[in-house]
Amino acid sequence: MKRVRAIVLTSGGLDSATVLAMAHRSGRQCYALSFDYGQRHRSELAAAARVAGAFEGTVHKTVALDLRGIGGSALTDDAIEVPTQPTSGIPVTYVPARNTVFLSIALGWAEVVGAQEIHLGVNAVDYSGYPDCRPAFIEAFGNLAAVATKAGVEGNPVKICTPIIDMTKAEIISAGVELGLDYSMTVSCYQATESGVACGVCDSCRLRAQGFLDAGIKDPTHYV
Amino acid sequence: MKRVRAIVLTSGGLDSATVLAMAHRSGRQCYALSFDYGQRHRSELAAAARVAGAFEGTVHKTVALDLRGIGGSALTDDAIEVPTQPTSGIPVTYVPARNTVFLSIALGWAEVVGAQEIHLGVNAVDYSGYPDCRPAFIEAFGNLAAVATKAGVEGNPVKICTPIIDMTKAEIISAGVELGLDYSMTVSCYQATESGVACGVCDSCRLRAQGFLDAGIKDPTHYV
Numbered sequence: 172m173k174r175v176r177a178i179v180l181t182s183g184g185l186d187s188a189t190v191l192a193m194a195h196r197s198g199r200q201c202y203a204l205s206f207d208y209g210q211r212h213r214s215e216l217a218a219a220a221r222v223a224g225a226f227e228g229t230v231h232k233t234v235a236l237d238l239r240g241i242g243g244s245a246l247t248d249d250a251i252e253v254p255t256q257p258t259s260g261i262p263v264t265y266v267p268a269r270n271t272v273f274l275s276i277a278l279g280w281a282e283v284v285g286a287q288e289i290h291l292g293v294n295a296v297d298y299s300g301y302p303d304c305r306p307a308f309i310e311a312f313g314n315l316a317a318v319a320t321k322a323g324v325e326g327n328p329v330k331i332c333t334p335i336i337d338m339t340k341a342e343i344i345s346a347g348v349e350l351g352l353d354y355s356m357t358v359s360c361y362q363a364t365e366s367g368v369a370c371g372v373c374d375s376c377r378l379r380a381q382g383f384l385d386a387g388i389k390d391p392t393h394y395v
Numbered sequence: 396m397k398r399v400r401a402i403v404l405t406s407g408g409l410d411s412a413t414v415l416a417m418a419h420r421s422g423r424q425c426y427a428l429s430f431d432y433g434q435r436h437r438s439e440l441a442a443a444a445r446v447a448g449a450f451e452g453t454v455h456k457t458v459a460l461d462l463r464g465i466g467g468s469a470l471t472d473d474a475i476e477v478p479t480q481p482t483s484g485i486p487v488t489y490v491p492a493r494n495t496v497f498l499s500i501a502l503g504w505a506e507v508v509g510a511q512e513i514h515l516g517v518n519a520v521d522y523s524g525y526p527d528c529r530p531a532f533i534e535a536f537g538n539l540a541a542v543a544t545k546a547g548v549e550g551n552p553v554k555i556c557t558p559i560i561d562m563t564k565a566e567i568i569s570a571g572v573e574l575g576l577d578y579s580m581t582v583s584c585y586q587a588t589e590s591g592v593a594c595g596v597c598d599s600c601r602l603r604a605q606g607f608l609d610a611g612i613k614d615p616t617h618y619v
Binding site: 232233234235236237238240241242243261265266267268269270271272274275276278279280282283302303305307308311312314315317318319320321323324 | 456457458459460461462464465466467485489490491492493494495496498499500502503504506507526527529531532535536538539541542543544545547548
């Protein structure tokens, strides 16, 4: 039987690393996809390469696209500061339409390599309130994929898989540790240093640290 | 009353130039968006700049994204030749998920500048058989936009406008000429030279030439 091929969006962070570990363990041929989009926290790209390299046979690709030209987020515009305190509503770290853009490019790569699935680590429990991390968004993208491509038109639409969407951060971490995933490879911080050292105070750092705490697992993150 | 803001996908070709002319004439504040995606016919980028520059007050942006890394099309992979004869089915000039990717980035820019509309020159009559030029695709993208962004979540989803989707190539050309559009600025050819001279034999050239013929309008295209 032919192995299922899966594109796995791989940011270098904790969530997507867990999703890649799950897809790899299930026997899928994994195609890890990362984006050099002008993000503030560029050390996550090195982390993405480490993560992809940790799973044998995984093909890794980094696509360059310059979202700084569009701006509108603390992650792509140096003039907007990363908040270090909890905020209400959709935070300024939200990158307009980021997951839509990433999934679209994943859809294109899926078509080229003949992948039947796209996996991504969105999470709607311990998350930052981004609109494009919600189940309604994932469902709408699946509907789009069914009509957007050659495979879709021919009756084989790519499936959008979100294995951790209903898990808490602690559950994600526990699942990853059980799969042997070494989270010290990953970088979640929105303003990590070049060598991947985390600030410990941004939204993403706080969610991550709380997750390790709740899971009762030692936090291997390098903090400043 | 505040002017409606519209992102207009502007490739440098005939169709999108007509759409921009229509949006501009209707009084919209236009944001022309082009993509440097590694396309074979790079002279269309110069054409896009000429077209955007022809409509006063239009903001023009070119976003770089490297779709060559993904390949899978005669337009982004030099190893695949551009066909010069009609083919059946979806042609090799189809770029996997291209319109999905372009619309996604347009959606992000729309959110940043507060645009209420995205206009694009897809056409389902005299077209190349690409899946992402059909009404079903446009409708699915509209549904996605409604849940993908902050504006969508707040009840103001961006509207996807396809003013020429039901027009023949001849009708599009006639409409453009009536609006004073100078089509000699535009480049449609899939393998145009650096200075924008068209091959005259690719699918895109043939559709364009036939359109001028059917419209009874002199073809201003520079052919080799």
